[in-house]
Amino acid sequence: MIAAASRRLVLFAGLMLFAGQGAWAFSAFTAEEIRVEGVQRLESGTVLTYLPLSVGDRVDQSRSAQAIRALYDTGLFEDVSLGRDGNTLVVNVRERPEIASFTIEGNKQIGGDELKESLRQQGMAEGELYKRALLDQLRLELQRQYYANGFYAVNVETEVTELDGNRVDIAINVEEGQVAKIADINIVGNEDFSDEELLDVISLESVKPFYAHPLTFWRSRANYSREKLLGDMETLNSFYQDQGYLRFNVTSIQVSLSPDKRDIFLTINVDEGDAYTISNIEFAGDLIVPESNLRALVSAREGQTFSRQLVTDTANRISSGLADFGYAFSEVDPLTRPDDEEKTVEVTFFVEPGKRAYVRRIQFSGNQKTNDETLRREMRQFEGATFARRAVERSRVRLARLQFIEQATVETEPVPGSEDLVDVDFSVSERPAGTLQFGVGFSDAQGFLINGSVSHSNFRGTGNRLRLQAETNSFARTLSGSWTDPYYTEDGISRTISAFYRDTEEIIRFGSGFDLNSIGAATTFGIPISEYSNFRIGFGVETNEISTRIDPITLGGQPTFLTSAELRQFIRQNGREFFTYELRTGWNRDTRNRSFFATRGANTSVNFDFKLPGSDVEYYNASFTHEQFFAVGTWSDWLSDKFVFETNLRVADTGVWGKGRDVPPYDNYFAGGARSVRGFQDGFLGPRDSFNNPFGGQFLTTMQNELVIPTFLESDNKSTRLSLFYDVGNVFSGADEFEYDDLRSSAGAAFYWFTPFFGLLRVSYAVYVDERPNDRVDRFQFSFGVGL
CATH class of the missing domain: 3.10.20.310 (membrane protein fhac)
Structure with missing residues (x-):
């Protein structure tokens, strides 16, 4: 075997020498036969298919070299050589394993x-x-x-x-061993900014003890990687550019490794240069709009320190503004001309608007269960019209806000062969619209409950909503149903038809000893008055019957009432049975980015409902609610857009305007619990009855404030939410009884989780409770299986 290998090696070396110097180990000849030797898995015929020689061909130095290269190029062989046995060409190969x-x-x-x-x-x-x-x-x-x-x-x-x-x-x-930790980061050459300021800018940091960062020790940023280092250098350069240091430069980076390869020492050498100010701002290119309009979009000003970020933001704002006028593919290039002697810079925004674009076609994909028309009626951008970026984005948001759409994205594609036509493609992912649920739940207000429901938010792909629900808890049984057509008319007027039956034993879970049977129905219309607001008007009828309770065991021949004195007095003055006609009116403006776990925008509602003349009791209900969401934290890439501040204000008032001496107690307001002032037992804020149970009041004011903080959960701020809260509020007998000093407050932490089986889970713990004598405190509160 060794001899054979040596022979092939000598032959191959001779062939290479022949190819390089013109000498050949054997004379040229005509191949009368070709024989393949050394094959194991392959067939000889397979080798011959790759060989650029055939029987009858003349074999010389060039064709031999070509044949060897061809066989090597197949990648099948470790060794190839050619030999001659008379007029037979011998192909010697060694296959790769x-x-x-x-x-x-x-x-x-x-x-x-x-x-x-x-x-x-x-x-x-x-x-x-x-x-x-x-x-x-x-x-x-x-x-x-x-x-x-x-x-x-x-x-x-x-x-x-x-x-x-x-x-x-x-x-x-x-x-693998252990990842090397950054033991020290040393920045050299910085004079205008301290090491601490610059280290706060970059993501990498040196090893710190546990007590220095107890909340984030599990995601230490002291692990070194070259990609992170290069990214931090870009971040550092951007930081200086945003402060006006146009000539900033990272001159060198030294990375030193300890002998045990566990500690890394970084030395970053920088040259800051000088800060430049903006001397002049000009516009060039094709200015299709007046220059004054463009200047209104400029964030930077002459005389201020140059900022690369402000200049880039201005270019983007100009481009977006042009896109609202149909220039979908406009380009705005900010050009800078530094003056190194004066330390100033001239900024010129070069505008290339391109041609005005028109929408040829709007297309939808991903809507397997939803009719195309159901999505198309949400559009604010229309086919054949001038392209408007703002209208396209608003259309996407309207799609994303539909209950049966989980996510909506949009892309604008130029039409091939055309310079002024675009197609707008919306891609949606649908969430299950129809549900058949049976489950259990618990809340502080209702106790344990059993519920079942049939609902469909996209009935037969039309967007119409159907809901049938049955629920029973420790003191009430309810049947209800509703049908909503969000586009009852082509102008977007919605109509909701609803009906309910309710049999309750208390006003709330801790009630005043009475039974109430209620039956009602209503028709309500929603009339859009702007892109973000609508007006509500409807008519309803309702009948209620109150039954008091008496202890079957009497004392001294006198009955013992289980119903509070306040309720018995109401019955004496107003009766037990009430049939009412109700006019429902309201106004709502909603700019939230999504209806569930919003992160920005606001939702404001003003409602005024009153019992019409001819009702057995004539009173009104007025309320004002305002939810506001602010994104407040961009402390790092990991925390970006995850700190959200939410405030929820509610003020409500009810009172008699006509027939009747008082508002029925079942329409009173209650406070305390998860939906108003956490830390207090549900319903126990405000007026009490003769049994010291909640009786409710006719004027309510509450405010819930929450700072949403990020967690390590992957679904953070999508299906889970962790927050710190501060609540304040109370209920009063009437608006004239309001006293600022009587407001209660609490503070603590809350966690929300939209579970796949039990609906929304709410958990809160009030660390601080501003309690007064006779208040009932419930620091830990939770509920699940109930709505938002």
Whole structure:
């Protein structure tokens, strides 16, 4: 075998010498036969298909070299040589081994399906041909990736085991070691900004003790990676550019490694340069709108310190403004001309609006269960009209706010062959619109409850909403149903028809000892008066019957009432049965980015409902509610857009305007609990009855304030929410009884989770409660299986 290998080596060396210097080991001849030697898995015919020589061809130096290159290029052979036996051309080959098995172990940080697929595409998989050079390259590449991620102690070993049948087993064993931690970051050359200021800008940081960051120790930023370092240098450059330092430069970076390869020392050398101010702002290019309009969009001003971010924002605002006028693909390039002697810079915004674009077609995808027309009626951008970016974005938001749409995205594509036509493509993902639910729940106001419901927010793909619900809890049983057509008319007027039956034993969970049977129905119309607001008007009828309770065991021949004195007095003055006609009116403005777990925008409602003349009791209900959401935190990339401040104000008043001496107690307001002032027992704020149970009042004012804070949960701010709260409010007998000093307040933490089986779970704990004598405190409160 050794002799044969030596012979092939000599032959191959001679062939290479022949190809380079014109000498040839044997004279040219005409091949009368071609014989293949050395094949194991392959057939001789397979080798001949790759050989650019045939019987009858003349074999000389050039054609021999060409034949050897052709066989090597197939990648099937480790060794190829040509020989001559008389007039027979002998092709000697050694096939590459086949990979019988390929394993990689120990790679926890770098691996997964993506690595396996990448290796398979490169030929490192079972059934592929083994190439030693490729294996060495793979080992070096793995090592490089580990180094880039801070694993300098990594050891990558490869083991190749030869098997029978020209096969091999390949095993890669990785010992990752520990990731290197940044022991120190030293910035040299900074004079105008301190080390602390610059270290706050970048994401990498040196190792700090646990007590220095107890809330985020589990996501330490002291782990080194080359990608993070390069990203931080870009961030540092942007920081200086935003402060006017146009000539800032990172001159060098030194990365030192401790002998045990666990600690890294970074030295960043910078040249700050000088701060530049804006000397002049000009516009150039095709100014299709008056320059005064463009200047109104400029954030930067002459004489102020130059900021790259302000200049970029201005360019984007101008481009967006042009897009609202139909110039969908406008480009605004901010050009700067520094004066290094005066330390000033001239800024010129070069405008290339392109051609005005018109929408050829609006298309929808992903709506498998929703009719095209149901989505199309939400559009504020129309086909054939001038393209308007703001109208397209508003259309996307309207789609995303539909109850049966989980997510909506939009892309604007130019029409091939046209310079002024675009297609607007909306892609939606639908959430289940129809639900059949049966479950249990609990709330502080209702206790344990059992409910069942049939609902569909997109009936037969039309967007119409159907809901039938039955619920029973510790003191009430309710049946209700409603049908809503959001586009009852082509102008977008909605209509809701609803009916209910309710049998209750208390006003709330802790009531005043009476029974109430209620039946009612209503028709309500919603009339849009602007893009964000609508007016509500409707008519309803309702009948209520109150029954008092008496203890069957009497004392001294006198009945013992289980019903409070306040309710008995109301019955004496107003009766037990009430039939009412109600006019329902209201106004609402909603600019929230989504209706569930919003992060910005506001929702304001003003409602005024009153019992019409001819009712057994004539009174009104007036309320004002305002929800506001502010994004308040962009402290780092991880926290960006996750700090949200929410305030929810509610003021409500009810009173008699005509027939009757008082408002029925079942229409009183109650406070305390998860929906008003947390930390107080549900309903126990405000007036009490003769049994010291909640009786409710006719004037309510509450405010809930929450600071939403990020968590480590992947669904953070989408289906879960953690917040710190401060609540204040109370209920009073009437508006004239309001006293600021009588308001109650509390503070604590709350957690919300939209569970897949039990609906919204609310949990809150009030650390601080401003309690007074006779107040009932309930610091820990939770509910699930009930609505928002």
